[in-house]
Amino acid sequence: MVDFIKMKIFSEKSKTTPLGEIYVNWEECIAYPLQYLSHKAFLFPLRTSGNEKSNKLYLKIRWIPKSQFNKLTNFSNIDEKSRKNKISDNPNDYINGSLKVLLLRGKGLGKDADIDPYCIIKIQHEGMEKFDFSTKSKSKTQNPEYLENFHSTIKFFKDGPKPPLTIIVKDKNFGRDSLIGQALIDLQIAIDTPGQWSIDNYFPLQDDKQQPMGEIYVQANFVPDGMEDKNVKPVDKDGKASLADDDSINGTLIIRVIHAKELKAADGSTSDPYCTINLPDSTELKTSTINKTVNPIWNEKFEHKIKIPLEKMKPIKFVLKDSDFLKDDMLGMVDVDWAICVQKPGIWAINEIFKITGTPDDMGKLSSLGYVYIQMKFLGRDQDDDHKMPPMLENLAEIMAKKAGVWKGMLRVFLISAKDLLVMDSKTSDPKVIFKVAGGKQMESAVIKETVNPVWNKIYDIPVNMARNVIFLDKNMFLVELFIHYLICRLYNQ
Numbered sequence: 001m002v003d004f005i006k007m008k009i010f011s012e013k014s015k016t017t018p019l020g021e022i023y024v025n026w027e028e029c030i031a032y033p034l035q036y037l038s039h040k041a042f043l044f045p046l047r048t049s050g051n052e053k054s055n056k057l058y059l060k061i062r063w064i065p066k067s068q069f070n071k072l073t074n075f076s077n078i079d080e081k082s083r084k085n086k087i088s089d090n091p092n093d094y095i096n097g098s099l100k101v102l103l104l105r106g107k108g109l110g111k112d113a114d115i116d117p118y119c120i121i122k123i124q125h126e127g128m129e130k131f132d133f134s135t136k137s138k139s140k141t142q143n144p145e146y147l148e149n150f151h152s153t154i155k156f157f158k159d160g161p162k163p164p165l166t167i168i169v170k171d172k173n174f175g176r177d178s179l180i181g182q183a184l185i186d187l188q189i190a191i192d193t194p195g196q197w198s199i200d201n202y203f204p205l206q207d208d209k210q211q212p213m214g215e216i217y218v219q220a221n222f223v224p225d226g227m228e229d230k231n232v233k234p235v236d237k238d239g240k241a242s243l244a245d246d247d248s249i250n251g252t253l254i255i256r257v258i259h260a261k262e263l264k265a266a267d268g269s270t271s272d273p274y275c276t277i278n279l280p281d282s283t284e285l286k287t288s289t290i291n292k293t294v295n296p297i298w299n300e301k302f303e304h305k306i307k308i309p310l311e312k313m314k315p316i317k318f319v320l321k322d323s324d325f326l327k328d329d330m331l332g333m334v335d336v337d338w339a340i341c342v343q344k345p346g347i348w349a350i351n352e353i354f355k356i357t358g359t360p361d362d363m364g365k366l367s368s369l370g371y372v373y374i375q376m377k378f379l380g381r382d383q384d385d386d387h388k389m390p391p392m393l394e395n396l397a398e399i400m401a402k403k404a405g406v407w408k409g410m411l412r413v414f415l416i417s418a419k420d421l422l423v424m425d426s427k428t429s430d431p432k433v434i435f436k437v438a439g440g441k442q443m444e445s446a447v448i449k450e451t452v453n454p455v456w457n458k459i460y461d462i463p464v465n466m467a468r469n470v471i472f473l474d475k476n477m478f479l480v481e482l483f484i485h486y487l488i489c490r491l492y493n494q
Contacts, residue, residue, distance in 0.1 A: 009057060022057060029063035065093065065157045095158055095191065097224035099123075100151040101165065102234055103135055107202065109142045109169060109214035110180045117144050117180060119216065120168040123154065123187075133384075137172040142214065145240075149383060151346060154222075162187050167216050169205055181205030181213030190222040197221045197234040231343050249342055250307040251380045253279070256300070257287050257318070258373035259396040260356070263294040264366060266322035266329040270294060272442070273331060275372065278317040281308050289323045289442035294370070297396055313339065318372060320356065323442065332356035332369040341378035348390035350376035411437055411462040415445055421452040428452060437462055 005026055008018040101121055109117050118137035131152045138144035156162050164184040170177045183203040190199050199220035205213040217238075223229045257275050265271055273296045277285040283304060290296035315335040322329040334354040341349040356369040363369070375390055413435060421431050431454045433445040443462055448454035 005061075007057075020055070024059065024061065026061060026063065029061055093158060095156045095224065097154060097194070097222055097227075098151055098229070099131065099154045099187075099190070100149065100221045100223070101133075102149045102197075102219040103146045103167070104217040104219065104236060105146060105238075105240075106142070106144045106169065107215045107217070109144070109205065109216075110171065111213075113142055114140060115142065115180065116140065116172040117142075117169055118172055119146065120166075120170065121150055122166050122168070123163055124166070149380070151383070152386065156191070162191065165218075165220065167203065167205075167218060169213070169216065179208060181207045181211075183216055183218075185218060185220070187220065187222070190220050191224075194222050194224050194227055195230060196232065200234070200237065229344060231345070248307060248309050249313060249378075251305070251342075251345065251378055251383065252385075253304050253306050253338070253341070254377050254379065254385070255285070255302045255304070255316075256375040257298045257302075258375065258392075259295070259297040259299070260320060260370055260372040261295045261396055262368060262370040263296070263320065263356070264331050264358075264362065264369055265294055266324070266331060271329075271331060272323040272436070273320055274323055276319045276321065277302065278319065279304065279306065280312055280314045280316070281306055291323075291436045291442055295396060313342075316376075318354075318374065320370075320372065330358065330362075332358040332362070334372055334374070336374060336376070338376055338378070341376055345378050345380045346383055346386065348375050348377045350374060351390045351393065353393055409464055411464045413460045413462065415456045415458050415460060417453070417455040417457070419453045421454070423452060425450075435460060435462055437464055 005024040006021065007024060008021045010016075010018050103119055103121060106117060106119075109115065116137045116139050119135045121131075121133045121135075123131040131154055133150040133152075135146045135148045138146070165187055167183045167185065169180040169182065171180055183205050185199065185203055187199070192198075197219050199218065202215040202217050204215055207213050219234045221232070221234070255277060257277070260273060260275070263271055263273055270292045271294055272289055272291045273293070274289040275287045275298070279285070283306075285302045285304065287298045287300045290298065315337050318334045318336060320331040320333065322331055334356055336350065336354065338350065343349070352375075353371050353373045355371055357363065358366075358369045373393065373396075379385055415433060418431060418433075421429055423429055428450045429452050430447050430449050431451070432447045433456075435443045435445070441463055443460055445456055445458065445460065448456065
């Protein structure tokens with residue numbers, strides 16, 4: 001923790017007997033390097049006989065990291081913008097990494113049993129990634145069980161003390177939340193022993209009058225950039241329920257199916273591919289169908305909450321199929337081992353282009369069944385998503401554009417009506433129109449019930465991304481053409 005600066009005030013006449021003394025907390029200087037604590041007044045009582053009134057001493061204090069002290073020669077010329085926004089351009093001046101904080105519980109909080117306490121966890125530091133989180137409030141208790149975890153990237157100056165982790169506990173009220181107390185936790189031990197839950201204790205809370213307000217149990221683990229996170233599990237010193245079940249996988253699986261390329265042509269020279277995702281809990285997810293292409297671009301994201309016993313953790317099967325009028329043909333499959341996602345929660349542990357495999361017959365006939373690009377990460381129970389995207393290994397749309405040029409835009413379809421359709425349900429039909437466009441996602445119109453003369457009067461926008469030289473005839477398209485009385489299409493470039 002940052003120590004107080006002790007200052008004594010002397011008179012010119014008496015240089016041995018102080019008039020008074022003050023203690024200055026310079027923690028704010030550490031939080032805002034190179035900036036002044038501007039014109040702050042500090043009260044001190046005079047130590048002269050018969051004089052009990054307090055006097056003020058005005059000070060301006062700032063902290064300059066060693067790395068900056070050697071570079072800056074005239075600190076008075078540092079403008080306000082550079083103090084706040086450009087403290088250092090040298091990455092070697094910083095410690096970067098990921099900080100994990102577990103807030104387990106509180107004990108004996110406040111003075112009143114009728115409170116709804118919640119915690120704010122933050123670090124205030126100029127130039128650092130934001131670290132500011134809140135727990136859920138617990139109703140009517142002085143001994144709340146939170147069992148919540150938080151993590152974020154952080155950046156510290158290597159020189160000098162580090163700003164503390166601040167835990168602020170408040171009572172949730174209808175009008176205005178009131179402060180119960182706060183605790184300041186020194187992070188230096190976590191930085192000195194990376195990859196371990198070296199901060200693991202109850203920390204005392206104090207209110208704004210420095211009165212004790214109970215304790216809060218906090219664990220913290222710092223993993224610097226460049227160090228492998230072995231995902232060491234914390235141990236609750238009270239022996240209560242853990243944040244993670246050792247015998248199960250419990251959390252949220254996030255999957256992005258980016259694209260596939262060089263797929264098998266199931267319909268002459270092309271296919272209508274889609275991808276199914278078969279999860280270990282028997283759930284099946286499915287992308288949209290991209291028509292008339294062997295290089296589909298999906299860019300689709302799936303989030304699925306999953307809880308399975310550890311022993312039932314199996315590879316996730318991605319199956320690529322060709323959408324057909326009667327029966328969908330198999331284009332190939334990929335089995336993805338996602339154990340690394342569980343071992344490294346919160347990051348895109350899988351960001352890979354996988355080679356597609358198939359039946360022995362397909363593998364014997366074709367030298368390759370193509371490739372599929374998949375990204376995947378796992379969030380543990382109560383773990384927040386930082387919403388950061390992984391770097392793209394390749395951009396298929398750009399590759400296609402460079403090779404042959406593409407139609408990239410929105411196909412706008414004005415679907416008006418149809419007449420004299422076939423009777424399919426005794427005396428009537430329930431017609432709909434399926435739009436199949438080369439390089440576009442397959443779409444369907446609304447169903448018009450019990451009529452052979454439906455009227456839609458609807459506009460449908462179909463995203464299209466296809467090579468400009470594509471020309472195709474679909475043996476099934478005549479069914480749609482017979483149904484449509486009046487159809488206008490127009491391509492809008494994006």
